[in-house]
Amino acid sequence: MGNDRALNDAISPPIHLKRESVIRLRRTLLQWYARTKRDLPWRRTSDPYHILVVEYMSQQTQVDRVLRYYDRFVRRFPDIRALARASPERVLKAWEGMGYYARARHLQAAARQIVRRFDGCIPDDPDLLMTLPGCGPYTAAAIASIAFNKPVPVLDGNVIRVLCRLWAVRENPRQQSVRRRLRTLAEQLVPRQNARQFNQALMELGALICTPRSPQCEVCCWNFACQARKLSSPAQFPVRAPRRTTPHYQIAVGIVWKDGRLLIGRRPTGGLLGGLWEFPGGKRRPGESFRRCCAREIEEETGVRVRVGRQVMTIRHAYSHFRITMHVFECQYLDGEPRPLGCERVKWVSPRALHRYPFPAANRKLIEKLRQQWP
Template sequence: MIRERLLDWFDSEKRSLPWRTDRDPYRILVSEMMLVQTTVAAVVPFFERFLDAFPDFASLAAANEDRVLKAWEGLGYYRRARQLHAAAKTIVVQHGGMMPDDADAVRALPGVGRYMAGAILSQAFDRPEPIVEANSRRVLARLLACTDDLTSRDAQGRLWNAAARLVPPRQAGDFNQAMMELGALVCSPRTPRCLICPLAAICEARRLGVQDQIPRATPKAAPLAVVEACAVVACGRRLLLVRRGSPGLWSGFWEFPTIHLEGPDPAGRSFGVPVGLEEGVKRLAGVPITAVGLIRSLTYGVTRYRVRLDAFAAAPRSKKSRAKPKPGPGMSEAAWVEATQLGDLTLSAAGRRLAAAILAEPASWGRSPG
């Protein structure tokens, strides 16, 4: 009964999404990687842009990491971009450029866990593999009136077992997508729309009147406060940037030379002992500078941190500083970059905001001698 009602509802109410146009495993994998902790509305433009740049496994596998990160830029969770890139390389090298339809082989791909493997196998190959993610988990929990903490091992096991029993031998991909779609459009986290739900008559939580209490809310820890500082060092129309090495947060990304000042150190910007901004820039890029003054402060969130970044205008101390910078600890490159070329570099979301702000006010930059 659940299968028929849900599939009928999905057939008439499903959203038109670019990765639903066919059963292409590549498009499904890209969409699933992008949808991790991101909304469908946010993903659609990034998905289309990414597919324009890399239409298949072969083109993605052949691309260098810089191009992949640039195509992903703005979506966040860049570890997923690297995992997708690695998965494409694995598929080309080990599977002749074709997504395998073997469950073990799919689960062995970089970045592919139990949920994503089920999504690929059911949607691309119509294999009766279950899925449990945020939306379908909520639907299942309400159908079963599961009042446990859904992050607990027992609750997760119960929901996965229920999903495995429900997934049909045919139309498995449509059924799994229908579960997710129902959670996204009807069985929402707050004030679920039970009156229009196709499963309302068989929902145990609704029968008991506890649908608003499921899933049980778990308090989130307050974000950890961090303070950083960076230098906007100008030499004519060129700006000093450094590129972070690997591993670590923002590996391969360009940034204005940045040091850690207070709180935990999410990106490894500390030198082990406190240093000022001028000394920090010298260590990061080999350029002696003089900091002129604060030009902008911005805040941004990353994982469990809330960061305040103070940007200071700065200038090289002498004409000799125009020589090629030398990357320091944790950096793979350092360079003078034409201001007009900032958009060509891969920057974090905070880096792009800062770049846009300082480009709009070039008079605020620190100026080099001469």
């Protein structure tokens, strides 16, 4: 009851902010950031290429996870031209484990367009940046602001949460009208001379203090102005749509041996987990046994007929938008020349060579569990 009342009492934010309020909000935020900001490797550079890489990596991914991949990636591909000329499989291998693999494909496609269209120079105009693959309004604004100090607002999930609480916005920020209003307010907050630091500070505030659950209002540098805090309900903002049920799929996968080698296939480039390699298999049909599913999927994907043997393990894994339970079987090769019928490529490889190929997370779990059993 109290939560409903807090939402009903919430106010629509003003479209025009008072100058004295803007000045105080800027000052207190930048002072807090100067004292407490995290020492992140991409904050030690203004190299536009490094900022481009980290902003693609940061899409729907937390900083701690990006930290595990960023240094290795920029060492492997030290500039825009190195990334543009690399093989897609090498880029996916460097990205392996971070998830959302379309980002890796988009990043390389963007690098190739930058080399071709802009002679290797990353543009500083958000509108031009948004013409690149995978570069939406947030990513374009972040690159323009952080790499080039352009005074444009950066509305990521952390910033949206902070602003919704600051003005107790009672509408869902996923609505375009609400998003436009938040952008109008953010534009007024961003200083013309120090946009780079301000935008990073605002994202940092959302990441460290104004967190989704249990926000630390007592130490927040903006608690003097926060309308959600005055309503005693910061965790009720932003308003969210009802959570959807996460799909759960039952998968059968075959470990197919022939002459000491394993059969693997590469997923179609444009699809889910595109360009990654995997052991053949797929979703079970209603009423189908897992063994029958395994044999059918292998033949449909690769043209190879197998005899399904014992089940060697079950792996459960959660991706961003769905969960799987993978039932893994040993399979004896019977006949058929491997062909890419339901995949992009298919090949026999030795177990020792598997580390050269990029695999989805669930398949990598399988590889680790099988490693001790391989001949």
